[in-house]
Amino acid sequence: KAGVTQTPRYLIKTRGQQVTLSCSPISGHRSVSWYQQTPGQGLQFLFEYFSETQRNKGNFPGRFSGRQFSNSRSEMNVSTLELGDSALYLCASSGTSFETQYFGPGTRLLVL
Amino acid sequence: AQTVTQSQPEMSVQEAETVTLSCTYDTSESDYYLFWYKQPPSRQMILVIRQEAYKQQNATENRFSVNFQKAAKSFSLKISDSQLGDAAMYFCAYRRSNAGGTSYGKLTFGQGTILTVHP
Numbered sequence: 001k002a003g004v005t006q007t008p009r010y011l012i013k014t015r016g017q018q019v020t021l022s023c024s025p026i027s028g029h030r031s032v033s034w035y036q037q038t039p040g041q042g043l044q045f046l047f048e049y050f051s052e053t054q055r056n057k058g059n060f061p062g063r064f065s066g067r068q069f070s071n072s073r074s075e076m077n078v079s080t081l082e083l084g085d086s087a088l089y090l091c092a093s094s095g096t097s098f099e100t101q102y103f104g105p106g107t108r109l110l111v112l
Numbered sequence: 113a114q115t116v117t118q119s120q121p122e123m124s125v126q127e128a129e130t131v132t133l134s135c136t137y138d139t140s141e142s143d144y145y146l147f148w149y150k151q152p153p154s155r156q157m158i159l160v161i162r163q164e165a166y167k168q169q170n171a172t173e174n175r176f177s178v179n180f181q182k183a184a185k186s187f188s189l190k191i192s193d194s195q196l197g198d199a200a201m202y203f204c205a206y207r208r209s210n211a212g213g214t215s216y217g218k219l220t221f222g223q224g225t226i227l228t229v230h231p
Contacts, residue, residue, distance in 0.1 A: 031217055033217045033218070033219070035219070042221060042222075042223050042224065043203065043219075043221040045218045045219065045220070048217035048218060050217075055217065056217055056218050058218070088155055090157060092157075092219075094217065099145060099162070099207075100145075100147070100159060100162055101207075101217070101219060102159065103149075103156065103157035103158075104156075105154070105155065105156050106155050106156070106157075108155075
């Protein structure tokens with residue numbers, strides 16, 4: 001079974017721009033969660049989607065948004081990028097029991 | 113709010129020897145899950161082992177085992193017969209158990225422990 005995939009793997013943007021990251025979960029998984037990883041703040045939860053509905057949201061500004069499609073693929077969007085948004089963005093999927101999350105390889109975003 | 117603390121920023125071990133990584137957590141919940149994830153230089157987060165809080169038996173996966181002390185809110189990872197490929201950042205993580213169909217998908221992570229394996 002293929003793992004979680006994320007695209008693109010690397011991204012360079014400038015301040016003020018917006019960016020969209022994509023995540024395809026493991027086949028059959030309907031829950032997708034997003035995390036931001038930075039050296040200063042560590043791993044922080046962004047949001048979780050299940051069946052196209054946002055179920056949980058972390059403590060991030062409204063510039064961070066996401067959605068999930070009927071095929072369980074998910075996208076997250078960051079508008080008006082700031083330098084502090086430079087991070088590794090990790091996506092994870094879990095099955096119907098929600099117990100264990102399996103992570104993708106991440107998208108490295110650099111904001112200049 | 114739940115918190116996870118890893119008090120060892122760095123650890124090192126000789127190849128073939130045993131090392132234990134520490135993790136403590138704080139929660140008022142009685143049912144939850146604990147995880148250890150490994151993140152090598154590739155940055156891919158890999159599940160190492162999982163423990164359900166309602167199970168008294170410590171989880172084991174090949175060379176990896178945990179010492180789960182629920183009353184003490186402690187969850188340490190023991191790596192036996194360490195290999196060069198075990199070198200990575202290790203994260204301890206907590207997740208609430210689901211309730212009434214509600215998913216608490218949020219993982220709360222510790223700060224991580226960098227493990228170096230010396231040949």
